[in-house]
Amino acid sequence: MIAEFGGDAEVGQKIGSIAQQTNPVLLLRFGAATHNAHRIHYDPEYARIEGLDSPVVMAQLQGALFFRAAALFAGEPAAVVSVGWRNRAPAYVGCELVVTGVVREISDGLITLDLEERAADGTLCAVGEAVVIANMKPVC
Template identity: 40%
Template sequence: MTQPVPPPLNSYVESWTPGPVTDEDPLPTGPVAALSAVLNLPDPVAKAGDLLPPLWHWLYFLSWPAGQDLGADGHPRDGHFLPPVPQRQRMWAGGRCEITRPLRLGEPAERISSLAAVTAKQGRTGEMLFVTERREFRQHGHLCLVEEQDIVYRSGRTAGQHPAALDESAFPHPDSPWQLPLRPDPALLFRFSALTANAHRIHYDAPYCRDEEGYPQVVVHGPLLALLMLELPRRHAPDRPVRSLSYRLRRPVFAGEHLVACGSPADDCAELHIATHREDRHATAEVSFA
């Protein structure tokens, strides 16, 4: 019997036009101190009145839906910028950020979120819906930074190409001027999930990862990989403020694997990437300095 052809993803979002949403956050110091501890830093990277490092604003403006509003995968079933796609599967693909003036920790900030673009594309494993959310951050009436996040959605589950078992042995570090090695374990990922209000089970539920998603182990958060790459200019070039950045998340990294954040600086920019023994570029980023 011939299976019915599902409608194109575009058909679900033809009339989907969510309006802008404004949120406020006092930017308390606690989350920065907590993430600093998770990354094994001796002291918080910023205290009240200091400038927030690039992408550390992801610790703020968080949404905590009720437990009954989560799906079987731990992700919210509904949300203002979640497209009305059946059996929605979500992946963070990448993003961009323009920093006019960094946010200042401990001072109230405003975020205005809006839908920037919705595009359907055909990939190797089927149709994908790319949703770009734009976010403007302000303090004291001044525009501080503009961020765009690219999220990919599929309808239903797809079989990914993932290793059946992991090699958790160390590997020779790539020959890069900037390096930051890390072996993320489930405890680190659990703590990062808590700090970012992320209940997606792929980051803490190993049986779910193996049985439902086909992963060999729990998955390292894409935002954590991006933050690790941005740690390189923060640690190695603290006197060169980042003016703009872009990043792309390409292949998952799993708990227990040794990874290295690598960076190659130039006069006014730097190229960054995440490497493991399996692949040289699980994630990539480019930063431009002020």
């Protein structure tokens, strides 16, 4: 079953996936909002000097995608207690990133999710986890 959390989560349950098509404008705007002006995110020549094939997606944007997946599952952004991730491979600007996950643990009113992010070609770009409050009523 793949769905948003409806109150009866089960260990092993898949969560709904989220996808984000990346592009230079998205990276420019996200970089401006987060004060991240590192050239590897927008300058192809500089990215190559740093050993990359082309500009890469910011790690913070990848974390934001993990947060979105957890919030979608919980049904309420305020239910997200924590999000953590580790980058495994570059996510190149222009790729579509897809975050998927499963319920790993349910304990003491909290649900722990195992999350992963892959590029459209199947490359595992990041792995992580999120903890959400079970059965949280909407804030607004």
